[in-house]
Amino acid sequence: MIKYLFKRLAQSIFTLILIITVVFLLLRLMPEEGYLGTNADKMSNIQKETILTNLGLRDPIIVQLGKFYKNIATGDFGKSITYRPDIKVSEILKQKIPYSLYFGLVAVGLSLVVGVSMGIIMARRKNSIFDKLGTGYIVIINAVPAAVYYLAIQLYVTNTLKLPILFDKDNIASWILPAISMSLVNTAGYAMWMRRYMVDELNRDYVKLARAKGVSEKNIMAHHVLRNAFVPMAQYLPASILYTIAGSIYIESLYSIPGMGGLLVDAIQRQDNSLVQGLVIIYSSLGILGLVLGDIAMTLADPRIKLEKTGGGR
Structure with a gap:
């Protein structure tokens, strides 16, 4: 390794x-x-x-x-030209990163808990009403442009729940909808893949053999199905986590969150070349890091997986 x-x-x-x-x-x-x-x-x-x-x-x-x-x-991305003239890009990023980090971590936690739980329940109750509702949610998230349901949440849910429509760092209630919105796509992805992998595992011969031997359904799920189903998902978790932490460009702009995502949009609009190149390099680095961590996570989830070629190859 x-x-x-x-x-x-x-x-x-x-x-x-x-x-x-x-x-x-x-x-x-x-x-x-x-x-x-x-x-x-x-x-x-x-x-x-x-x-x-x-x-x-x-x-x-x-x-x-x-x-x-x-x-x-040396970490020198130059100085901002139009966004904050003559201020170092690194200084600007130090002020923006905490917001993206907070919302990213909260969104990742929500999507993992809700998405994985949804996938497990959908797989165990295949073709039930819950499975159909979950599938409908996944289809809507993947088929409908994100801007549509993000705007719908901002316009209608804020009125229904009496929540602020824009972000205010001094009002904790204004932090709720952006975090939920940021978690929607990953929640659907985790639910879809967890359901798929669990259904595949539940139909395998070793599960049928375990049931024939009288092994309890609880033990089969905990010690075999869940673990094996989670292995292929592990490869995609680091990348999705890093991208989420980096911040959703659209959501941060929509809720006026002073994070990295909204900053990129603003820098492009202002034609601040130094700031744009700094942000693009950071996003690229996060994506590359996510791919490497994905392979490592997969081997940690299942030590039987070998990353190096042996004989016939990987």
């Missing part, structure tokens, strides 16, 4: 470098006004050239890329 981890780490670093390079090149193709700030229209050509030269944008592209790598390696 150690050998595999080193190999995956090398692959992840290479992928991250590739992503950073692509982000760098794409942003260099953007209009130069994105580096000049909000007063670009009032500047003379000499002033614009001075600013671009000081930023190193007139250096050869290879030199710029080398400096970009060096800065990223």
